[in-house]
Amino acid sequence: MNQVLIEKQLYDAFQSESVATPEKLADLIAEILGCPITIEDANHQLISYSKHNGNIDEARMSTIVQRQVPDHVVNGLWKSGVMKQLFERDEPVIIPPIHNIGLGNRVAISIWEDNEILGFIWAHTDERDFHEKELQLFKVAADLVKKYFAINKSTSRENEKEFRDFFWQLLLGDIKEEPVILQRAKQLSLSLNGDLSIVVIDFGKEVTGVDEKHAHYLVDRMEQVEIVGRMFDQNQFILLVRLNENANKKTVLHENLQIFLYKINNRLQTDRIVGGSGLIYQTPLDLHYSYQQAKKVVRLKRQFKEELENVFTYEKLGIFQYLDVVYNNKIKENYKNPIIERLKQYDKKNNTELLHSLWIFLESNCNVFDAAKKIHVHPNTLNYRLKRIKEIGDIDLNDPNQKTTVYLDLIIDKLYK
Amino acid sequence: MNQVLIEKQLYDAFQSESVATPEKLADLIAEILGCPITIEDANHQLISYSKHNGNIDEARMSTIVQRQVPDHVVNGLWKSGVMKQLFERDEPVIIPPIHNIGLGNRVAISIWEDNEILGFIWAHTDERDFHEKELQLFKVAADLVKKYFAINKSTSRENEKEFRDFFWQLLLGDIKEEPVILQRAKQLSLSLNGDLSIVVIDFGKEVTGVDEKHAHYLVDRMEQVEIVGRMFDQNQFILLVRLNENANKKTVLHENLQIFLYKINNRLQTDRIVGGSGLIYQTPLDLHYSYQQAKKVVRLKRQFKEELENVFTYEKLGIFQYLDVVYNNKIKENYKNPIIERLKQYDKKNNTELLHSLWIFLESNCNVFDAAKKIHVHPNTLNYRLKRIKEIGDIDLNDPNQKTTVYLDLIIDKLYK
DNA sequence: TTTCCTTTGGTACCCCTATAATCATCTCCA
């Protein structure tokens, strides 16, 4: 009965304020539970905190001062497994002190809507123990806070479907006039100026709720980029991002994606998730190109796992960008590079390794010494082999045209076998 | 009346022999005209010669001994313009002595069927002059010889249409079973084993009779290759060739085509005629690939006139083989190499020549010294520029992948402008 | 003037080329 009473009290208190401020909400929860309360959003930004009475730990102090949870505290929470629990269920989690990040006793709960985490409530339980009753109350509190989030998100929620349609139009290039795009963006309170790019994260399987939560959470923590739009589509998480003015265009996407993919694979205990970004364009008109490019990066990363392990942007695909069209052309024209064929034939007949030597040589930027080291032969041996290759293959390795051609054909020969 | 009489006599004489030997024909003409006669086919192979009375010149002597006109004599005839006249009309041509090739006074006439030259008659007029009467008689003689050729060609003529159909089936790859192909080839007395390839000569305009004659004549004089089939199709002359057993596969087509094209352009006073060959295949099943390849060579040679001036075979196209598919892919994906874009922008802003320097460097097989020489700067200057290029373009020139990509993109950037 | 960019000179070190020697394998012929 006591519990029901308190619950009613909470509800009444909450509903009595037509627009409850988050601070009042924190104070109210703190009062009922009898301990300091902190409310954060999904991105660990401080929403509000209760008046504190008595001494507080270092983690709380710095969170309040910075208006967000310090990075090292977040990292510590991940490492200790606490965040993982919060991400995977909506029950209160009892957290023992973690001294090296200055964190005292806590009980925390995550707040959900559909599969998206809206935020967290942290109770600072240094001064009192939480038993079943308090934990029940804490869940009720989470429900209240969820309503607060829901109200504040309501406007964007209403637009959700409309936004999705617009996003697809951008991704498919359906709208051809920039003013039309910008007007619709304005209606949806989106800003589409600056450096834009599409990022595609591919889960390689159907995306579960847990996957979505982690993905949402991690993209929100990307640095130097702003997530303008996001959407799940089958196995893929599609992002429309804007680069910050002062970000280094050449590297920011690469770095963020690298970190993102490392973390999400780590947290979901897999290695299946890959991702890539398209080129950066200055107009939303071109975003459909970026989308296609990002998808191509993902596709190629699956196809050439090792080779493209460290490639995350379309720009860095290099020759792989053209590999499949060239390959298809070869198939269509039934073309086999006669040089390679001659060398293969010779190798087979004479039990030599001319073709492999040539490949290592080309891959070593045509440096005989480096290449010789890699295949454990004397540089002069490799030089001799190159001389033979020139004779047998009828190729001039000093002609960049011929060299490039055989390099391309060799890559294809190796990769499409 | 005398003329008509002789004409009748000639006809009678000719028709009296159910199968007149060419020797008798030569003797007959010699007797009527009162001078030694030589009959050759289109390829300057000796068909027959009349008994000679009196001294003969060196050219005749060596022609008879070798059973074909010596090369230097043929060349001399071309240089003096005689062959040109013979090729362009079917009237007797009076030829003054050409001493440096040992040729005395001659009157010659070419023998035609449709647009193909069948052969020539040479009258050795050292001992007597040809006037109007003799010239008329000479034309009658040519008509007789034509009939001789016609009889001997009749079997192949009958097959002409059937052959054309078969040729097209080969070119288009319509027949999928090798035994079927070989059987049909046998019916047409064609041999389709060995190293086969398709050659396409493109006249760049409608082909006239004169063009055809020269083309037929010149392909018959190719060395180390056998013309298995030939056909005119719109602006193109399509050849099916077989390489001789002992020919150097790597070079024989290149060399023959180079010479052929030089000569035919020269003789027809143009530079419009181009030609190319496809790959060499060992089975007629693959000839349709060779045909497509040869057409591609022709098309690319028109598109990149200077760059492919010395390329005649598909094998030697090098990177041009892939250029258009890569280009189309770029267009489709709206891709502009960001490295090149950044360098262009920098060059424009700072009035520098980084992009051009990079191009020369890549074209010089990445040899700083050679490249520096070409653009007249100190090698260290170029080194410095390369350092800047690496910084501004964010490119690692020691990575063959990146280098190849930018090389390809630069070629396309230059050629498709 | 300061600063940044570009060019050039110098030097030490690394790399490439050419030549020759060594070894293995195969062919051919007595």
Add this chain to the structure above:
DNA sequence: TGGAGATGATTATAGGGGTACCAAAGGAAA
């Protein structure tokens, strides 16, 4: 069958040439 000779593959050595790096000077813009 043995051995001379040919061919091919590898290693050794020397010297010239190319490259990377440092330093300095000239020039343009702030």
